[in-house]
Amino acid sequence: MPELEQALAEVAAEMTERSDRGAVATYIPQLGKVDPKKFGIAAVTNDGRLILAGNAEEPFSIQSVSKVFTLTLALGKVGDALWQRVGREPSGNPFNSIVQLEHENGIPRNPFINAGAIVVSDILLAGHQPREAIGEILRFVQFLADDDTIIIDREVAASERATGYRNFALANYMKSFGNLHHEPELALGVYFHHCAIAMSCRQLAMAGRFLANGGRNPATGHSVVSTERARRIGALMLTCGHYDGSGDFAFRVGIPGKSGVGGGILGIVPGVASLAVWSPGLNENGNSKLGSERLRSSRG
Ligand code: GLU
Numbered sequence: 001m002p003e004l005e006q007a008l009a010e011v012a013a014e015m016t017e018r019s020d021r022g023a024v025a026t027y028i029p030q031l032g033k034v035d036p037k038k039f040g041i042a043a044v045t046n047d048g049r050l051i052l053a054g055n056a057e058e059p060f061s062i063q064s065v066s067k068v069f070t071l072t073l074a075l076g077k078v079g080d081a082l083w084q085r086v087g088r089e090p091s092g093n094p095f096n097s098i099v100q101l102e103h104e105n106g107i108p109r110n111p112f113i114n115a116g117a118i119v120v121s122d123i124l125l126a127g128h129q130p131r132e133a134i135g136e137i138l139r140f141v142q143f144l145a146d147d148d149t150i151i152i153d154r155e156v157a158a159s160e161r162a163t164g165y166r167n168f169a170l171a172n173y174m175k176s177f178g179n180l181h182h183e184p185e186l187a188l189g190v191y192f193h194h195c196a197i198a199m200s201c202r203q204l205a206m207a208g209r210f211l212a213n214g215g216r217n218p219a220t221g222h223s224v225v226s227t228e229r230a231r232r233i234g235a236l237m238l239t240c241g242h243y244d245g246s247g248d249f250a251f252r253v254g255i256p257g258k259s260g261v262g263g264g265i266l267g268i269v270p271g272v273a274s275l276a277v278w279s280p281g282l283n284e285n286g287n288s289k290l291g292s293e294r295l296r297s298s299r300g
Helices: 003-017 063-084 099-103 114-125 130-145 154-163 165-176 184-195 201-207 227-240 243-252 289-298
Strands: 040-045 050-054 197-199 257-259 264-269 273-278
Touching: 003 040, 003 050, 003 289, 040 201, 050 201, 063 114, 063 130, 063 184, 063 227, 063 257, 063 264, 099 165, 114 130, 114 165, 114 184, 130 184, 130 197, 130 201, 154 184, 165 184, 184 197, 197 201, 201 264, 201 273, 227 243, 227 257, 227 264, 243 257, 243 289, 257 289, 264 289, 273 289
Parallel strands: none
Antiparallel strands: 040 050, 040 273, 257 264, 264 273
């Protein structure tokens, strides 16, 4: 077995045995039901090798990892004007903090905390109905992964809406500052649905290829974003991609990464490979416990 295949197979075997796996998110029942023993990992190299191990083909709720794709799409639509409505600084606060938003007059710190991602959803609405914007996001992710079977889990989306009081608070608050252009309900409809996209590690690693390859799909040569934009998205992932644990992830792992409360992490090794890891148990900052550990060790 070639070296990389063997390394990932060993990682998956070792991780499946671990007993200290963190706690699965329970804020909606659909996430609470996921088996904490799952562990999957996938790597797609820029020269086209796809390596899978463990539960790498099993779809999970990508949650906040989706914010990388919505940011990419929104930057494509409005360009740098986006930065008038969303900042680019790490938050140093929990992902759903409202206090910081008050201090900063309704301008969220960065596009990866909830408030920032809700503004990005508002930008993607652009006067359309939520279902059109949601369809566009899903098609974009399917295009990036070269996989039309990727779906949105409607039950997860409905549950996010039913329990999303804090996200409603954030959206209403930003609306009061004039930083949402549509009704909060509509922007949140888009937000809850993109968080509910279900993908496997394989699909996620495939979707991240353009970021590992200077903005271009390495298989087709097709340009998704400019090299400069790919670098900037990577910089935001590095500094803001892990909630309140972003500094620690950057310090220990040192690559751009974005995590979600479903236990997935998309990691980018620029110029080399796109990686996805999934282990549903979370650490104290809401990041996949074994997933972040694994990415750390893979960096030596
Ligand atoms: N849908 C989740 C929320 O808004 C996102 C959680 C996450 O950060 O992955 O609470």
